[in-house]
Amino acid sequence: MKQVMMSLISGLFLVISGQGQAKEVDIQVGKNAFETCRGCHSSPNASNVYPTYYVPKIGGQRKGYIASALTAYKHEARPRSSMLANTYDLTDDVTEALAAYIEISAGKKSKAPYTGNPSAGEKLAGICLSCHTDDLSDAATGPILAGQYGNYLLKVMKDYQQGSRKDPVMQSMLADFTEENLEDIASYFANMNSLSVVR
Numbered sequence: 464m465k466q467v468m469m470s471l472i473s474g475l476f477l478v479i480s481g482q483g484q485a486k487e488v489d490i491q492v493g494k495n496a497f498e499t500c501r502g503c504h505s506s507p508n509a510s511n512v513y514p515t516y517y518v519p520k521i522g523g524q525r526k527g528y529i530a531s532a533l534t535a536y537k538h539e540a541r542p543r544s545s546m547l548a549n550t551y552d553l554t555d556d557v558t559e560a561l562a563a564y565i566e567i568s569a570g571k572k573s574k575a576p577y578t579g580n581p582s583a584g585e586k587l588a589g590i591c592l593s594c595h596t597d598d599l600s601d602a603a604t605g606p607i608l609a610g611q612y613g614n615y616l617l618k619v620m621k622d623y624q625q626g627s628r629k630d631p632v633m634q635s636m637l638a639d640f641t642e643e644n645l646e647d648i649a650s651y652f653a654n655m656n657s658l659s660v661v662r
Contacts, residue, residue, distance in 0.1 A: 493564030496557050497661065499549055505570075505661045508612075517612035522659040523569030525599060528606040529562035542627060566599070570662035577613020577646075577653035584651025587644055590636060597657040609657030616649035 503509045509518040521529065536546035537553060553561070594605030608616065622628035623637050624645075640648070 488560050488563045490560065490564050490567070492557060493560035493562070494568075496553070496561045497564055497568075500561075501661070507660050514618065516614040516618045517575075519615045520575070520611055520658040520660055521565050522661040523572070523599075524565055524607055524658060525603075526559075526562035526566040527604070529565050530558050532606075533558050533561065540629075565661055568661045570659040572610060572656045572659050574656055575610060575612045575653040577616075577650045579613065579643075579646035579648075579650025581647070581651045581654045583644075584647035584649070587640070588648050588651050591648070595652075597655070607657055608652040609655035611652055611658050613646075613649040613653035616652055617645055620645045620648070 497504075503518040504521050506518075510516070511518060532541070533550050533553060535541045536543060537550040537558075539547060550558075591605075591608070594603055595608045596603040597607045597609040619628065620637050620640070621642075623630065623633045624640075626634065637645070
């Protein structure tokens with residue numbers, strides 16, 4: 464009886480420990496999936512036609528944020544038809560692999576100078592930094608903004624203000640800022656080194 468109990472406990476331990484282990488992500492799957500993204504997200508200063516802004520830098524971005532953004536595009540929670548076309552058939556496993564590949568595939572980090580007053584922006588952006596750090600090892604949940612194109616950041620902040628991009632926290636944070644404030648915040652983050660195009 465004792466031997467049977469030990470066998471059951473041992474088997475239960477193996478099941479529990481197997482469930483606790485993280486599923487290994489296949490980076491090569493992510494790299495292969497990225498080929499459809501490369502034309503825009505590996506080209507410095509690639510520009511959207513209208514409204515005109517640079518396609519965002521995503522090299523080195525948090526994988527958790529990338530996965531959530533891809534899922535939002537897939538389910539049309541973010542309005543961008545070209546992204547819907549690139550995400551509609553992504554499985555969860557491919558999304559996870561793609562996000563992991565993007566996080567580790569940063570090219571040369573660079574600033575993205577932008578008009579506005581970065582010093583004024585620094586004072587206004589203090590409230591942003593608890594969620595938007597550029598340290599992948601911390602517990603921050605928001606996307607990295609450092610080094611992002613300023614005109615893209617300005618567009619996103621305006622989208623939150625106008626409600627076309629929905630997030631109650633972001634909408635309340637940005638509600639009282641003027642366009643000049645937003646340009647200064649965008650300039651502050653754009654003038655930092657962090658994000659890059661994907662190499």
